[in-house]
Amino acid sequence: MASPALAPVSDATTADTPALTLDGVSLAYVADGRRVTAVEGVTLDIRRGERLVLLGPSGCGKSSLLRSIGGFLPPSAGRVLLDGRPVSRPGPDRMMVLQDFDQLLPWQTVRRNLISALAWARGTRRAEAEAVADDMLRRVGLARVADQYPHTLSGGMKQRAAIARALVLRPAVLLMDEPFAALDAMTRRRMQEELLALCEETGVTTVFVTHAIDEAIVIGSRIVVMTAHPGRVRAVIDLPCGRGPDRGDPAFAALEARIGGLIADQIGDPGTEATHGRPEAEATDGRPAAEATDG
Numbered sequence: 164m165a166s167p168a169l170a171p172v173s174d175a176t177t178a179d180t181p182a183l184t185l186d187g188v189s190l191a192y193v194a195d196g197r198r199v200t201a202v203e204g205v206t207l208d209i210r211r212g213e214r215l216v217l218l219g220p221s222g223c224g225k226s227s228l229l230r231s232i233g234g235f236l237p238p239s240a241g242r243v244l245l246d247g248r249p250v251s252r253p254g255p256d257r258m259m260v261l262q263d264f265d266q267l268l269p270w271q272t273v274r275r276n277l278i279s280a281l282a283w284a285r286g287t288r289r290a291e292a293e294a295v296a297d298d299m300l301r302r303v304g305l306a307r308v309a310d311q312y313p314h315t316l317s318g319g320m321k322q323r324a325a326i327a328r329a330l331v332l333r334p335a336v337l338l339m340d341e342p343f344a345a346l347d348a349m350t351r352r353r354m355q356e357e358l359l360a361l362c363e364e365t366g367v368t369t370v371f372v373t374h375a376i377d378e379a380i381v382i383g384s385r386i387v388v389m390t391a392h393p394g395r396v397r398a399v400i401d402l403p404c405g406r407g408p409d410r411g412d413p414a415f416a417a418l419e420a421r422i423g424g425l426i427a428d429q430i431g432d433p434g435t436e437a438t439h440g441r442p443e444a445e446a447t448d449g450r451p452a453a454e455a456t457d458g
């Protein structure tokens with residue numbers, strides 16, 4: 164159960180409204196006079212509090228989809244709805260955390276970065292902003308370095324600070340684009356566990372982009388596997404109890420292998436992808452949708 168002080172600020176008219184809806188979303192770029200379709204016809208309802216992972220090979224449009232949810236890239240077809248209302252621009256209700264270590268203002272201390280964000284985006288008064296920022300920095304284990312400047316922090320600390328700055332605004336949706344990809348393996352695993360705990364504590368709806376299958380299983384409550392190019396929904400895997408199996412559990416390796424198969428079987432031949440032109444399929448027991456629908 165999310166702590167009320169950290170709960171996302173929501174404009175939902177009813178609790179049943181999905182936090183986020185992707186309704187037939189296609190995304191296109193024009194490069195050198197040529198139109199490139201990056202994402203085609205993605206339809207998904209993202210439930211409140213869920214951790215949806217977008218997984219797929221490089222270039223399948225994961226980041227483009229995230230940017231579109233963020234309001235940075237308008238769909239060429241379809242709609243993105245937040246709390247049932249169309250997204251038309253970026254806003255503090257959708258905070259983004261990137262892979263880049265330098266996401267904070269370098270001329271402000273870590274603490275000041277959070278306080279400024281609260282004042283600017285939420286109009287929070289100074290004393291309240293200080294208290295909220297200090298509380299968040301304690302939760303992410305950065306109280307000790309609150310008065311340091313970002314360049315003095317390790318990569319893991321910088322990512323924790325970026326997550327803290329995003330969460331302190333109590334966004335409806337936290338958008339994460341491979342936030343741990345540049346960290347060493349040990350720090351990455353620790354950060355994955357910490358993120359899980361923070362998501363549960365805050366109840367924030369999270370959309371997490373990765374191309375690492377193991378990371379998708381650890382982070383996600385639902386995993387969307389995308390086709391190579393253009394990005395379409397290949398399969399949707401709902402993890403039982405909202406969590407993947409523990410690392411080390413044979414079920415973890417089995418799921419990893421199944422998802423690996425789903426990705427591999429369409430990289431070489433995306434034109435024959437099984438769900439083209441059909442509504443997305445859903446597996447409810449951790450099986451890939453291809454198995455659930457074909458058998």
Ligand SMILES: Nc1ncnc2c1ncn2[C@@H]1O[C@H](COP(=O)(O)OP(=O)(O)OP(=O)(O)O)[C@@H](O)[C@H]1O
Binds near residue numbers: 200374
């Ligand atoms: N600004 C742009 N202009 C033109 N084409 C672009 C632009 N940004 C992305 N693309 C193209 O859109 C497609 C999807 O790119 P995107 O970065 O969304 O994929 P991705 O799955 O996030 O890849 P990666 O895992 O490598 O980050 C690719 O073919 C890419 O070349």
